[in-house]
Amino acid sequence: MYDLPPDLDRLRTLETWLTLTLDRVRQQIKNVEQRQQTAPQDPPPAPTPRPRTPDWAIVQTGIGTPTTEIHRGDCWAAGKTLTPITAERARAELADGAKPCDACRPDRPLGMPPPQP
Known part of the structure; x- marks a missing residue:
């Protein structure tokens, strides 16, 4: 007080x-x-919709020697540089040697064989 x-x-x-x-x-x-009584009431602004999480994404990683990695769109290990891609492109990238993420394993739901060591 x-x-x-x-x-x-x-x-x-x-x-x-x-x-x-x-x-x-x-x-x-x-x-x-x-x-407030005399002014026309404006409707509240509509909430800005969040962008849809992509199903699949590609990331260019590596320092000096770029490596392409394929991720599920909701992968926690992908970082913030995801580029959304289609399932067909993800399959094609994996077939061409892109590395599937070790955390989200996008090759499994895409029906791709596991990478060879």
């Missing part, structure tokens, strides 16, 4: 200031309520 002044003069001054401040706040509330 705040410490209040011990003397009556300062307490009265504080009371006057608080009363004036409360009057200003109440007047502002009335002004805002009047504006």
Whole structure:
């Protein structure tokens, strides 16, 4: 709790200031309520839809020697550089030697044989 002044003069001054401040706040509330009643009500903005998670994605990885990796679209290990691709392109990339992600194993649901070591 705040410490209040011990003397009556300062307490009265504080009371006057608080009363004036409360009057200003109440007047502002009335002004805002009047504006809201007279202004046309805009509908709330529609939420921005999140982009659909792709089913399959490709990532260029590697430093110096680029490596192409195929991931499921919801793979936690893919990072933020996913490029969405179709299932057909994912199969073609895997057939051409792209590496399937070790975490999400996209080769399994695509019906591809496991990579050879």
